[in-house]
Amino acid sequence: MKKKLGLLTRLKVCFVALGIVACTTQSKELAEKDSSSKVFEPNWESIKSNYSDPEWFNDQKFGIFIHWGAYSVPAFGSEWYPRQMYMDTATFSAQLNPGETGPNKVFLHHKKQWGDQKEFGYKDFIPMFKGENFDANEWIDVFKAAGARYVIPVADHHDGFAMYKSNTTRWNAYDMGPKRDVLGELFKAGRAKGMIMGTSSHFAFNWSFYNKKDRFDTVDPEYADLYSSKGKDLTEPVSDKFKQRWWERTKDVLDNYQPDIFWLDFYVDIPDFEEMRPKLAAYYYNKGLEWGKEVVLQDKNFSHEAFPEGTVIYDLERGKLPGIRKLPWQTDTSIGKNSWSYVTNWKSKTTNELVDDLVDIVSKNGNLLLNVGPKSDGTIPEDQKAILLEIGEWLSTNGEAIYATEYWKTFGEGPTEVAKGHHSEGNNKGMSAEDIRFTTKEGKLYAIAMDWPESGEIRIKTLAKGAEYAPEKIGDVQLLGSEEDLVWEQTEEGLIVMLPKEKVGDFAHTLAISI
Secondary structure, three states, X not given: OOOOOOHHHHHHHHHOOOOOOOOOHHHHHHHHOOOOOOOOOOOHHHHHHHOOXXXXXXXXXXXXXXXXXXXXXXXXXXXXXXXXXXXXXXXHHOOOOOOOOOOOHHXXXXXXXXXXXXXXXXXXXXXXXXXXXXXXXXXXXXXXXXXXXXXXXXXXXXXXXXXXXXXXXXXXOOOOOOOOOHHHXXXXXXHHOOOEEEEEEOHHHHHHHOXXXXXXXXXXXXXXXXXXXXXXXXXXXXXHHHHHXXXXXXHXXXXXXXXXXXXXXXXXXXXXXXXXXXXXXXXXXXXXXXXXXXXXXXXXXXXXXXXXXXXXXXXXXXXXXXXXXXXXXXXXXXXXXXXXXXXXXXXXXXXXXXXHHXXXXXXXXXXXXXXXXXXXXXXXXXXXXXXXXXXXXXXXXXXXXXXXXXXXXXXXXXXXXXXXXXXXXXXXOOOOOOOEEEEEEOOEEEEEEOOOOOOOEEEEHHHOOOOOOOOOOOOEEEEOOOOOOOEEEEEOOEEEEEOOOOOOOOOOEEEXXXX
């Protein structure tokens, strides 16, 4: 598959004048401009005409998301604890829990465990958030061992507490809590070890995150810069003052950390932020040119119209696509079934599920961004660490079928259908040995079976003689992780491959097929 060149790549191609006599009109025009000048104007027409998805992102395939903040102190419910602890009525609680008839369980838990929400509010967890065992180098080492190629720590979540040295808010991890520039330390460690570093902003929803009632500390004007300046009216539109605050915080992160990837959570896609979206895209893309690199802007884009297709890289939360998307995309999900941040009743998915997700997503031209939830003391729980290392072990054997691969003519075959869309992963069933996914690279077709067949035989119907997508000739078939010569035959029923008697590996199994 021929990939599009990104803007910075096109500029570089045109600057290499000795071996190239011509380039596109657009590239000539861009090459004449100083690379630090503004190429992107804050409107979609300009952004569409100048933007191409950076090729480097699509090659990485696997990244790590990190949800760590003051919400890991109570470690109850989820990272939405600071919102839910103020959900005292069915009306407000039902916004997240349809059908609920009384106060949210987190509200009741907080009142029992920590006290009245007027006397002990979310702000009071921040001094307890010490991160005393946080070691950025240790985290990065674990992520590298997991086979991840990029890392995206949350810069600031809906709670309004910044995990970096902020120039725009006093509520930040450098001045409070850990009293360390968490984001900065991770960026320094990651880049020193060859990782691509990005970050995420969830701050837009801070406007509506907290319930405002006189019997809560959320209405105290002293803390309006944490709990937002919104009043008690749930329908109050986002103020210009708050949007400007959001913009200043966003610029603060971009300017001072120069992230390779900037991931946006929902709420930026509501109509209130309409004028801010092209402004942000243009600013960030121009900054990328100034920094001498192509950057990636990602948005969950629930409305599917907030960021026009082809202006950012599309992201799905806890969901996948049913087929190939020719433009790059990404699934973000968590190791935890029930939370993104650490909670005491954290329930992990299995390594097998996550490897199958990675394979399925990559076969459809996507990346997997997998979240970890560290404890409040800064340690990654052992069960999460074990899963990451098992994924890394699988990738050390099967990575050639994942990294820098391209989608094939069809993503795969098999009886198991994949649920599509945001928050659909709970509807998915486990994959079987009959479920096979394809990737391709450098003259090889990779057929990845999601399980080891009891029969000891893999039968790939898509590769049957005369089938629509079957290659005319197959040169060789190998099983990654095994040195045995395989017995195989291409028939009218399929490519039939006899596997070694002893099972190789614990998760998905890759056949490398020379075509």
